[in-house]
Amino acid sequence: MLNAEQIRAANAELRNQSPIEIVRWAISKAGGRAIASTNFRPYEAAILHVVTRVQADIPVLWVDHGYNKPATYLHAEALRKQLGLNIKPFLPRMTPAHRDAVHGPIPTTEQEAQLKEFSAVMKLEPFQRGMRELAPTVWITALRKVQNPNRAELDIISPDGNFGSLKVSPFFHWTDAQLDAYLAEHGLPNEWDYFDPAKADEKRECGLHAAWGGKALAK
Numbered sequence: 001m002l003n004a005e006q007i008r009a010a011n012a013e014l015r016n017q018s019p020i021e022i023v024r025w026a027i028s029k030a031g032g033r034a035i036a037s038t039n040f041r042p043y044e045a046a047i048l049h050v051v052t053r054v055q056a057d058i059p060v061l062w063v064d065h066g067y068n069k070p071a072t073y074l075h076a077e078a079l080r081k082q083l084g085l086n087i088k089p090f091l092p093r094m095t096p097a098h099r100d101a102v103h104g105p106i107p108t109t110e111q112e113a114q115l116k117e118f119s120a121v122m123k124l125e126p127f128q129r130g131m132r133e134l135a136p137t138v139w140i141t142a143l144r145k146v147q148n149p150n151r152a153e154l155d156i157i158s159p160d161g162n163f164g165s166l167k168v169s170p171f172f173h174w175t176d177a178q179l180d181a182y183l184a185e186h187g188l189p190n191e192w193d194y195f196d197p198a199k200a201d202e203k204r205e206c207g208l209h210a211a212w213g214g215k216a217l218a219k
Contacts, residue, residue: 011155146175
């Protein structure tokens with residue numbers, strides 16, 4: 001992994017590069033061990049399109065927690081076929097039906113401790129399992145600065161303390177309008193029915209990109 005000074009230099013170098021140039025840089029640094037991740041939320045088609053343009057068979061880690069809406073599953077299948085995605089699915093060790101029967105409904109935003117427990121079991125643990133199995137040196141994500149306040153503190157290149165890889169976000173500085181244009185230009189679908197039960201609202205982190213996620217996994 002790059003040190004802090006190398007990361008600062010890389011971010012300065014890549015700040016005005018296109019997403020595909022950033023992905024090429026990332027894959028060149030990965031030693032054959034780059035992956036992408038997705039949850040098939042809005043605009044994820046863009047990151048999946050750009051990574052497969054550079055490396056068609058790049059592993060795509062998907063944690064299917066089982067709470068996705070039908071539209072999201074249909075969107076995932078459509079993108080898998082359109083882009084030839086090499087999806088690597090990882091599922092929780094407990095099914096949604098089992099989890100709900102034992103613990104009750106998905107926690108709300110007022111139940112922070114329960115939400116973190118939910119995220120640890122249904123999202124973070126299978127994601128950790130996937131990262132251990134795929135063992136990437138570079139993890140390419142769809143993180144963007146505008147998504148929530150926590151992510152505004154990150155950058156195109158960020159060290160990842162939870163899973164031990166270099167995190168690369170090629171669209172980090174892009175707006176929704178830019179992504180709308182990208183999807184239209186490349187004939188890519190979008191998905192607006194997506195809901196992440198581990199977040200409960202868009203301003204909250206599910207733990208994948210926050211320090212508390214690493215602590216939850218350690219438990």
